Amino acid sequence: MLKDVTFGQYYPGNSLLHRTDPRIKMLILIEYLVLVLVANSEIAALLSLAFTVFLIAVSGVRFGILIKSVKPLIFVLAFTAIINLFFTVGEGEPLLNWGFITIYANGVRNAIMMLLRLLSLVLGTSVLISFTTSPLELTDAIEALLSPLKKIKVPVHEFAMMMSIALRFIPTLIEETNKIISAQKARCADFESGNLLKRIKALIPILIPLFVSAVRRAEELADAMECRCYNGGEGRTKLKVMKSRPADYAFLLAVTVLTVAVFFLNNISVSEIINLCKAIF
Amino acid sequence: MINAIEVKNISVIYGEGTPFRKAALNGITTAFPKGEITGIIGHTGSGKSTLASLLNGLLKATSGEILLFGENIWAKPKEMTKIRSRVGLVFQYPEYQLFDETVEADIAFGPKNIGLDEEEIKNRVRLAAEFCGLSEKELKRSPFELSGGQKRRAAIAGVLAMRPEVIVLDEPAAGLDPQGREEILSGLVEYKNKYGATLIIISHSMEDIAKYADRILVMKDGEIYMQGSVEEIFVQAERLFDAKLDLPQITKLFIELKKRNLCQSTDVYTVGYAKKEIEKIIAK
Structure with missing residues (x-):
């Protein structure tokens, strides 16, 4: 899906x-x-x-x-x-x-x-x-x-970092969601039948583990970044420097x-x- | 001997028609005898986990069929829940599936979904918790307050409570301390003996496999590379090494002992048997 x-x-x-x-x-x-x-x-x-x-x-x-x-x-x-x-x-x-x-x-x-x-x-x-x-x-x-917005103190680097982390974790979270869905299905959970209220209730066994693991991941990532001395965009260089060609x-x-x-x-x-x-x- | 599950010429192909096309399983055929413990070993990406999710119909194979006591599990797709209650599947790191307020309620999730009555559910939850070594006190706690090992037990109990005839476990003891491993695996064996269930255990630990399994299935690149009894498999050390697998450490020790002419037996797979062999050598 x-x-x-x-x-x-x-x-x-x-x-x-x-x-x-x-x-x-x-x-x-x-x-x-x-x-x-x-x-x-x-x-x-x-x-x-x-x-x-x-x-x-x-x-x-x-x-x-x-x-x-x-x-x-x-x-x-x-x-x-x-x-x-x-x-x-x-x-x-x-x-x-x-x-x-x-x-x-x-x-x-x-x-x-x-x-x-x-x-x-x-x-x-x-x-x-x-x-x-x-x-x-x-x-x-x-x-x-x-x-250019950095000149008026907009935290551009932080926004970009947040965005790349968010993008990076979309596939991870999708994978995680699929895993949890499978695990609950293996315990005979039924997500497909019943009225709207019943179906919304059926999502609880998926959403709670998902939130718990998202928070856990965020904490682990923050620790891992700090361990590698991340402290914002100041003086940070890029692995891939973008170059514009005449074309x-x-x-x-x-x-x-x-x-x-x-x-x-x-x-x-x-x-x-x-x-x-x-x-x- | 009755086969609990028969796998017939199963293939699973992911991403057909894209640059990411990959055959996870390539026409495998095998059977899991009732009441036995089959250990599945194989290098990462060899298709073990894919095979596991095929057995209870979470995944549908691209081709081939799976028979549960002679019945095709996909014969009635509407009654898949029934199949899933008969073939319990415990995923890798199952502790991440816990969600309910108390451990007790979480273990009851499966039995509730099958539609059992209150009394039966309570009964099964108690028994499942017992097999997994969870105390009455722990049942009342929130699953998020438990330690890693206890969470694992709670999650496994959640599957046992459905009282499945076949249990497939993907690395049930990964990341646990030696005592925790022992307790979880022996609890599963106890369950198997009590209900005549069939166990299928995927593991990277050759020691656990040697100790608990009756049969071994070796997978490599989505195919069955070897299958047979524990003795038949571990005697072919070279072939195992080719599949990037290993022997139990104790077996490797005895091979070295034989090289030095200290001992003649190379069929030593468990520490218990090794102890007897060493005592024999000393007695000489």
């Missing part, structure tokens, strides 16, 4: 996206989010879709794995599309008027746009970050990008240009572009 959530699942590889500097990837991620959310005209949406396909293609992540990551969201996607389809009130004649169901051309357009936008968000961000960036690289990148900057620049282009294309309709092309040639 917990295994199917792909967020935070690193997919080892050596693709273009794997090699890109994680700091640059974080910046590209911000631009990408803006780009996908802003794209509103057909041509801009097409451009953002093309870029998403490009990201997926260069990530080297297998298609089956991507499908698996979308699977849990099918309900949300379908729900959004249907809401948009039925509840958009457009201008002009409705495409279909059947009892209380009225579908406008605008509704179809909105449904498709929203579906593509959500799919792009999920797939694009996961190939850009989750699948191609290890959790350690990710926190290092966040720490580096937020480091990384070129990638960032290209995405910036793309984002700006999407802003411009939003205000231009398809017919205007055709006219523009005719005028040029």
Whole structure:
């Protein structure tokens, strides 16, 4: 059950996206989010879709794995599309008027746009970050990008350390949970039948041992860190020093240009572009 | 002889179709005779624990079948709880599964889940605690106040209280002091003798295996590497070393003694037998 959530699942590889500097990837991620959310005209949406396909293609992540990551969201996607389809009130004649169901051309357009936008968000961000960036690289990148805030006394290093510890322990806790579930199942515990209250009560034999062991782990980790003289970020060096290559900057620049282009294309309709092309040639 | 559990051509493959694909078990076939103690040994990652969670249906094999007294355990998936009450499974470090307010309530968790009545539950809890060497006083305490060894006993008692016909234990004595090991293992043997139960013990301690097991199953890389009686296995020292395993220390001592022509017997696996052998040598 917990295994199917792909967020935070690193997919080892050596693709273009794997090699890109994680700091640059974080910046590209911000631009990408803006780009996908802003794209509103057909041509801009097409451009953002093309870029998403490009990201997926260069990530080297297998298609089956991507499908698996979308699977849990099918309900949300379908729900959004249907809401948009039925509840958009457009201008002009409705495409279909059947009892209380009225579908406008605008509704179809909105449904498709929203579906593509959500799919792009999920797939694009996961190939850009989750699948191609290890959790350690990710926190290092966040720490580096937020480091200017140190000047106004924001404990950036401590935040990054907390985040990497939290990320580090997600798989451990999942494993621990599965172990406890198995152990209680071996004692004939039943988590699947009964009403809601009964099922919530059935979780107590899992949650209590889990909390107890999480607290124990936290104490042990704190001791182990102190034994190795950890005392915060002051003067601490990194095992992996992040380096940006010219190619990384070129990638960032290209995405910036793309984002700006999407802003411009939003205000231009398809017919205007055709006219523009005719005028040029 | 009746077999309590038969394992037929079982394979378990994790992560099929991903870069992490791994065959944990590779078509193994074996049987666990009723009323005997089978010790399973093998290097880390050899598939011992996977085999353990197959036996009570916590894990479903990719292929093959498991028979409990001739009945396929997956024949009625809805009645899995029944199978789990008949095949008790004690995981590695079972003390981390304790959760209830008192040790008594925690041990009663399994019997309660089977749906026994109050009186029977109370009875079984007392008996299980006795087998595991827990006193009346300890039953009333919170499981989190107990020492590591006592927690282990409480957790094992939680499985014994279901009165299983087969008990599978994954490293029941790991990390305990010698006296604690002795008490837990001999308590299990007592239980076995009283109820004619079948024990399957996974262990890294060759001494414990030599002392308690009737049969040994050696696993290597998800396959059965050797199986047979204690004597049949420990006589093949070379093959054991190949599987990154070892002999009981006392056996190694007697091999050295034989090399120096001080003693002729190499079939010494337990300290008790060693004592007799040494006395014989001295008497000469």
